[in-house]
Amino acid sequence: MLSAEQTSWVILAGGQASRMGGNDKGLVQLAGKAMIEHVIDTLAPQTTDIAINANRNQDHYSQYGAVFGDQLQGYPGPLGGMHAAILHLTDAEWIGFVPCDCPQLPHDLVARMAAACQADTDILVAHDGEHIQPVVTLLHRRILPKLEAFLDNGDRKIILLYRQCNMLTVDFSDQPNAFVNLNTPVELAQFGQR
Ligand SMILES: Nc1nc2c(ncn2[C@@H]2O[C@H](COP(=O)(O)OP(=O)(O)OP(=O)(O)O)[C@@H](O)[C@H]2O)c(=O)[nH]1
């Protein structure tokens, strides 16, 4: 078992947000604040160790915490942010990730992800009862060689990498709505009206 204090967390905000019309998704407004602020508001009571992975508007993001970009060119997907995090957070053994476009994540995410860890676990992934949530994850930095080989090979489907590792899913079926993911202006507007 792992304690919450042994984990560092990264908000993934480095995507292209093409479905959001290219607007930087972490910074679009939702209910009066930037989308990433909703994520920070949920995460901050759970951990003091939060960094932001962003490839644009890094000055803007720096008001919320330390910011780092991808090391790999060409937007390789969320794994690019995980790769950058392992290289950037050199002291972090266990690194957790959440996306910037999930504004109502679980308030007990960090504790439950950490508590689920077993002695031989490489990676923990949230499960909402119906679907695995591959970008809500807590991984050990030892997966770096596998991650690099995977990306070098041109593979992008996250779950295929996870299956090469010692993966456990963490059940959040008691809060399936916690993983609502806003990718388009329509999803944003509909959610904002609720
Ligand atoms: N660092 C990094 N993060 C990424 C990349 N692509 C996606 N992400 C992040 O991964 C999470 C899930 O991404 P998606 O919502 O599927 O993709 P997106 O690029 O943000 O948006 P679309 O272009 O509309 O698919 C979000 O938090 C993104 O910021 C990337 O190439 N690099």
Ligand SMILES: [Mg+2]
């Ligand atoms: Mg998304």
